Amino acid sequence: DAGVIQSPRHEVTEMGQEVTLRCKPISGHNSLFWYRQTMMRGLELLIYFNNNVPIDDSGMPEDRFSAKMPNASFSTLKIQPSEPRDSAVYFCASSFRYRLDIQYFGAGTRLSVL
């Protein structure tokens, strides 16, 4: 079975540009999570969805970040405009159940904003 699929794997962009990260969760999974990982702040939850509905976006750093889940098989995380401090590895994860379940992580997108 295919796991969580993220694209692109690497993204290099210039400050001020729009960046869109994509995620395809495991088929049949009902919850989707976006994380950001940096050396300084570790693994932070940005937002998570249950049945395509955003449940908690308290981790989204500022209005420049937005996330959507138009259907059960696709989600995007957008940064507009991007800044150098957004450089990080962004992970998407999915789980089958809404509570007490394994989260399966994608391979991540390494974002570098110059």
Added chain:
Amino acid sequence: QQPVQSPQAVILREGEDAVINCSSSKALYSVHWYRQKHGEAPVFLMILLKGGEQKGHDKISASFNEKKQQSSLYLTASQLSYSGTYFCGTGFVGDGNKLVFGAGTILRVKS
């Protein structure tokens, strides 16, 4: 609210044992353990629920002390493949599957 993990790093020789601790200042409902190898995604190890149960598979096990709001991960007779960064993710009542991860413990096993 971020759980505190200790130690920050540990170096072992093959066959030695290690314990990684995860403590929370907030009442825990669940603790999830993950391992991440360099340049890869975190991989699930196990979930523990409040009630103090201990779980394990192979030579990796964990316990959850509800009264102390802490969990410990035990690695027995470590192997080279155990090297990586170990994260605990803490879950709280009413938060669904939302996890708050600790800063991680870097484990290096040498031959």
